[in-house]
Amino acid sequence: MAVKKGWCNMPLDELADALNAKTHTRVMRVDRPLPAALSADGVETPLFFELTV
Numbered sequence: 001m002a003v004k005k006g007w008c009n010m011p012l013d014e015l016a017d018a019l020n021a022k023t024h025t026r027v028m029r030v031d032r033p034l035p036a037a038l039s040a041d042g043v044e045t046p047l048f049f050e051l052t053v
Helices: 012-023
Strands: 042-044 049-051
Touching: none
Parallel strands: none
Antiparallel strands: 042 049
């Protein structure tokens, strides 16, 4: 479906880079490992992230 809608051409890398710059690398993505800046406050499993705020 994403390919049919043209969503595969979204500038995700540029958006992620801008968000990481603003948040000091504290952006969580389900398709990437938990960032080092959040690893002390969070737990990563194959099914979910758990973050203590």
